[in-house]
Amino acid sequence: MIRNQRRETRELERRLDLFGTSVRVLVGGPASEGAPSPDLAAAVAQAVLQSCQAELTRFDPGSELSRLNADPAPARVTSKLVAGAIAAAIGAAERSGGLVDLTLLGAMKDAGYAGSRAGVAPASLRDALQAAPARHQAAAAREPAWRWIAVTGREVRRPPGLRVDLGGTAKGFAADRAAAALKDQHTFAVDAGGDIVIGGTGAVPRTVAIAHPLEGGRGIQFELASGAVATSGLGTRIWRTEAGFAHHLLDPSTGQPAWTGVIQATALAANGLEAETLAKTALLSGPEGGLQLLEAAGGALVLDDGRIVLAGPLREHAQEAA
Amino acid sequence: MTKRLSTKTLTLRLVVASLAASAAIAGGLAIQMAGGHDPALGAGSANAQPQATSGSQSDFGQSASPPASVTTRAS
Numbered sequence: 080m081i082r083n084q085r086r087e088t089r090e091l092e093r094r095l096d097l098f099g100t101s102v103r104v105l106v107g108g109p110a111s112e113g114a115p116s117p118d119l120a121a122a123v124a125q126a127v128l129q130s131c132q133a134e135l136t137r138f139d140p141g142s143e144l145s146r147l148n149a150d151p152a153p154a155r156v157t158s159k160l161v162a163g164a165i166a167a168a169i170g171a172a173e174r175s176g177g178l179v180d181l182t183l184l185g186a187m188k189d190a191g192y193a194g195s196r197a198g199v200a201p202a203s204l205r206d207a208l209q210a211a212p213a214r215h216q217a218a219a220a221r222e223p224a225w226r227w228i229a230v231t232g233r234e235v236r237r238p239p240g241l242r243v244d245l246g247g248t249a250k251g252f253a254a255d256r257a258a259a260a261l262k263d264q265h266t267f268a269v270d271a272g273g274d275i276v277i278g279g280t281g282a283v284p285r286t287v288a289i290a291h292p293l294e295g296g297r298g299i300q301f302e303l304a305s306g307a308v309a310t311s312g313l314g315t316r317i318w319r320t321e322a323g324f325a326h327h328l329l330d331p332s333t334g335q336p337a338w339t340g341v342i343q344a345t346a347l348a349a350n351g352l353e354a355e356t357l358a359k360t361a362l363l364s365g366p367e368g369g370l371q372l373l374e375a376a377g378g379a380l381v382l383d384d385g386r387i388v389l390a391g392p393l394r395e396h397a398q399e400a401a
Numbered sequence: 402m403t404k405r406l407s408t409k410t411l412t413l414r415l416v417v418a419s420l421a422a423s424a425a426i427a428g429g430l431a432i433q434m435a436g437g438h439d440p441a442l443g444a445g446s447a448n449a450q451p452q453a454t455s456g457s458q459s460d461f462g463q464s465a466s467p468p469a470s471v472t473t474r475a476s
Contacts, residue, residue, distance in 0.1 A: 297472060
């Protein structure tokens with residue numbers, strides 16, 4: 080679904096339902112000389128996001144990613160987009176020390192996340208936290224299967240039967256690609272379901288709020304003129320199981336939902352993919368490791384008891400949301 | 402009986418009126434520019450202020466009236 084409207088700030092806004100969530104593209108300010116018009120640039124960004132959704136989703140058996148996963152051959156020539164996204168996800172796995180693992184699709188389905196949960200009401204996070212097992216930080220798989228995946232050009236090699244799930248990495252990847260189409264605009268923001276890239280030639284500051292997963296509203300806010308921010312958390316993709324509760328952030332060492340003492344992590348970075356990777360890694364690392372990870376570029380953790388802990392530059396720049 | 406003005410007087414009055422109108426427009430523009438609004442850039446131009454940088458990978462702005470806000474959340 081697409082809705083266009085002009086805001087007070089003369090921004091063009093497009094809203095789309097993609098990646099099982101709500102996506103926004105905001106483009107503002109006067110048209111820059113030699114740059115595409117804001118309307119055209121926003122249309123290109125929208126097309127990029129739609130292509131990413133169509134090719135990278137695991138919930139559509141006809142998507143390029145699903146066809147790759149269904150192919151029993153050890154090598155398959157896939158689309159440039161899918162090959163690029165898988166290469167990006169392998170990079171995220173390496174930088175996260177294996178915590179962001181693109182080969183947990185089987186475990187994810189076993190945990191109860193086989194189909195899209197778009198539009199499905201989440202279980203109560205408070206109830207889940209009361210029923211959850213003892214907290215501990217997650218760890219990488221002992222024998223990480225993602226190390227067996229190789230991307231050369233458009234060819235993807237992997238052991239037969241190894242399937243790929245790009246998860247949140249796809250949102251950060253897509254937000255970056257859409258942002259590239261808007262880089263010559265005066266000001267823009269791409270919000271791919273919480274993975275946000277902000278920029279523009281005008282370097283206009285924009286308010287970024289971090290939603291609180293337990294209290295419902297905005298927790299804190301800060302101003303950002305350029306860069307990316309992403310949030311990973313338990314609050315939306317969480318459901319009841321026969322044994323209790325499960326969610327989509329798995330501990331790669333066990334294949335089970337991770338209960339680390341952190342229920343939401345927000346990270347700032349130079350681009351959406353890196354912000355997404357940092358946010359997920361921080362959550363899986365637990366309170367202490369997560370804060371250390373976020374110290375350099377800034378971020379925020381929400382702990383099990385609802386407390387917000389700020390890291391790095393956000394300690395100076397963030398304030399309670401209005 | 403209506404007094405008829407000479408061509409010279411009419412021309413002089415027109416010149417004075419034009420100069421007064423130009424001065425008024427220039428004054429208005431100067432006031433707007435001093436307030437940070439560049440009319441050539443549109444209504445939102447007051448937001449285009451230089452921002453302080455944190456030295457990290459992101460620039461944190463200082464504007465009091467930024468464009469549309471965004472909210473990051475788990476999804």
